[in-house]
Amino acid sequence: MTRRILTVLLGTVLVTALTLPAAHATAVQDPLAERAYVGVSVATVWTSPTSPRALDRSAVAAPADPAGWLGAMTAADRRELTTASRTQTQVLYGAPVQVxxxxxxxxxVAVPGQPSAKDDRGYPGWIPSAQLTTGVAFAGLTAALPAGTVDGVATTWLYAEETRTERLREISAGTRLPVLSGDSGGVQVSLPDGGTAWIDAAHLRIGGPEPATGEDLVGTARLFLDRPYLWGGRSGFAPDCSGLTGLVHELHGITIGRDASDQATGGRAVAKDDLRPGDLLFWNSPATHVAIYAGDGQMIEAFDASTPVRVTPVRFDDSYAGARRHLPDPA
Structure with missing residues (x-):
């Protein structure tokens, strides 16, 4: 989006929205009485309330500390999340969930933006209640104001209203928040708890994404290179294999299944000799691993707890199960 379009959005649309009576936003009733919003930078969705370990304390706290949690875990600690199937997925700050x-x-909860064969309402699992907010006013602003989506970076920071320099919370690519105002340096956004904060204008896309190409998907996937692998991860802090491919597609306005097995049944089948950048590659049947084809025989993948997100040659081994293309057909 050009700076001119940003100025138009901030200078006209927002003025109109912000001069509405205060009761306008708060009077909008949420059509889903059992909807809630994530009130922490990343909410991890657990298999059960007994799944978190003592060393997961910073992940279930409010506020959560995803970077601190990851930094305190060894590869063996992250691997145990997988072997014990403790975590299911993650939901980003401000995203809705169905209670x-x-x-x-x-x-x-069920996560409506993450389709799954496990539940037709969205990916299911457990979140600490302290990490959720009813967000009635936030829901009204979400409906009334333009959305700003963190894009172009794996993570970025929200800054305090008063100083615009004091860091409040680190948030992930894909985080969507209502935009209140802005200038060339920063954009003011509304928060789920009713507060406001500022974010670097260079890290926020206002409005929907442009139609994507396969090269666009690959470029977005590269934002997450060298990030650690996390079973159930679906954020810029640390994704798992399908969390990476799902988030990459979401950033380009394309919703695909949460798990590799769901992603492998969507889109269109692609033969080996017709692979294009952005296609998804799968292993095993039902699929248990997915990567994104980067071109020239290379792929980008979140492989395992010992391996950061990487570029690596495509493995056409005995477990390779084919490829799918989720990009819409060209007009």
Whole structure:
């Protein structure tokens, strides 16, 4: 988006939205009575309320500290998340979830933006209740104002309203927040708890994405190179294999299944000799691993707990199960 378009959005659309009576946003009733919003930078969705370990304390806290959590874990600690199937997926700051059940300090949710064969309402699992907010006013602003999406970086920072230099919270690529105002240096956004913060204008895309090419998908995937692997990860802090490919597509306005097995049943089948950048490659049946084809016999993948996101040659081994293309057909 050009700076001129940004100025138009911030100078006209936002003025109109912000001069509405205060009651306009808060009076909008959420059509889903059991909807909540993520109130931490990244909410990890756990298999059960008993899944977190003592060393996962910073991941279930409010506020959460995803970078601190990852930094405190060894490769063996991250691998144990996989072997014990402790984590399911992650949901980004400000994203909606559907509440299915409340139990003590935990809430079972479905994540509507992450399709899954496990539940037709969205990917299911458990989130600490303290990491969720009802966000009625936030929902109204989300409906009334332009959305700003963190893009072009794996993670970025929200800054305090008063100084615009004090760091408040690190957030992931793909985070979407209502835009209130802005200038060439920063954009003011609304937060799920009712507060506001500033973000670097260079790290925020206002409005929807442009139609994507396969090369666009590969360029976005490269943003996450060298990030650690995390089972259930679906953020710029640390993704798993399908979390990486799902987030990359989401950043370009394309919703695909959350797990490799779901992604392998969508889109269109692609033969080996017709592979193009942006195609997804799968292994095993049902698929248990996915990578994104980068061209010239290379792929980008989040492989395992010992291996950061990497570029590596495509493995056409006995477990290779084919490729799918999720980009829309050209007009």
């Amino acid at each position: 299915l059940e409340r139990r003590d300090d935990w809430t079972r």
